[in-house]
Amino acid sequence: MSVLVSARGLTRVYDIGRGWFREPAHLQAVGGVSFELAAGHTLAVVGESGCGKSTLARMVTLIEPPSSGRLMIDGLNAVTPPASEKPRLRRTVQIVFQNPYGSLNPRKRVGTILEEPLIINTNLSKQERRRQVLEMMAKVGLRPEQHSRYPHMFSGGQRQRIAIARALMLSPKLLVADEPVSALDMSVQAQVLNLLVDLQAELGLAYLFISHDLGVVRHIAHDVMIMYLGVVMEHGAKERIFARPLHPYTQTLLAATPGMGKNRKRIIAKGELPSPLNPPAGCVFSTRCPYVTDQCRRERPVLRPLDERLVACHYAERFLEQPAA
């Protein structure tokens, strides 16, 4: 299987707090994240708000550069791509955002919104552009007559279909979807997720699918990467992680997901999420972990292979004995 995206130690630090009477401070939004994503596959990135998911999405979509680390996309160095390859790289990666209301220009008709990437990036004739727009509308489940309507005339789910269609107009290989269904009703969420699954099968797209909700990624993900305070806690095949989570943080997320905590001891993270400006020493999850020891407070656990996935907990072996779900 060919690797489309390879990230090694991706890190993003923001300098904040500069200004009158404020101490300069560094906020590490993403700290050394590594993963590989194969063509046609889905990697789900899951974690609470503020854990660095959108920052990771912006780095992978070249919206902002990493502070350090390596990123290869489709065989190209995506951190400092050769100028001649930048246009191709930008077409290879597209993004869909959470908010289908804010991401579409309200003054433009759907047909225009979808045609724009073709006008800017190709020399296709007007007729051919129109043909491709109508073809893409059909692919995402929009009717041809909706071509001349404005975004406000559509429901949230339909708007997200328009945003997906726009992202696919230039035939990308990777779609980064940053909480694409979080703003939608439950019943509509399932429809959009099904659409994404169908499009992947038809077009061979890879997805970096971001969500705060493990339940949402259950049907769409091949691999899952759990993040907490900018760091990877557990990463592996979806089946492995859902059947027997080895990191206490993954266990708390699963226990909080409706329909997925059964047969499993309910474990609950205590207290508040720490500020990323002042992350705990040792294990970043130590202030909320029910199993914390002195060693956890002193030593940062490394992300290491165990039971066919990667996990960052000193005591992960202990959870191997739990019954599988």
Ligand SMILES: Nc1ncnc2c1ncn2[C@@H]1O[C@H](COP(=O)(O)OP(=O)(O)O)[C@@H](O)[C@H]1O
């Ligand atoms: N441009 C920025 N400047 C300063 N801090 C930022 C910026 N973008 C994100 N952050 C901080 O980085 C952390 C991760 O944010 P984000 O990537 O948006 O997380 P998520 O998408 O998982 O909610 C948060 O603490 C957020 O406040």
Ligand code: SF4
């Ligand atoms: S290393 Fe310690 S604090 Fe961190 S997750 Fe494991 S048991 Fe909990």
Ligand SMILES: [Mg+2]
């Ligand atoms: Mg976000």
